[in-house]
Amino acid sequence: MTEGAGPPGIDEKEKRIRFDYIKSQFFRVIHVDGIFGGTSPSGKAIRMSVWNERWPIPKQTVHEMDELGNLLKEVVEERIQRDAIVREVEVDLVMDVDCAKQMREWLSRKIEQYDEIMKLQSKTGVKTHKKGGTQ
Secondary structure, three states: OOOOOOOOOEEOOOOEEOOOOOOOOOOOOOOOOEEEEEEOOOOOOEEEEEEEEEOOOEEEOOEEEOOOOOEEEEOHHHOEEOOOOEEEEEEEEEEOHHHHHHHHHHHHHHHHHHHHHHHHHHHHOOOOOOOOOOO
8 A cells, every 4th residue: 555545544456444443541441240221312322331240348447546546457337338239330332223233243243252162161171262353
């Protein structure tokens, strides 16, 4: 591909296009335990909130101190914490229907690959690693 011969990343002669993946400054790995969502109020998009689930951490703890100010044991009876399991909503994904369908197809392929690996492992007793990107 010659510079300036066409749009960047497009090889018109070979009928190919190249994509570079760059992580945004807000990129992070998110563990997902569940989802909640539906269509947007306008009906033009699908929304999916994803969360991770965990036991509650204390909102406040109280500890004894010695005469030098050193921290001693916690006074557990004075601990303040939630009385429910926490679902921490990490992100809300908003996409059009075409993108949602692509996501569904991608997930179906990944689940099929996973099932194949598990079937092979149960037959052979050998743990395998199937190489594969996200396509």
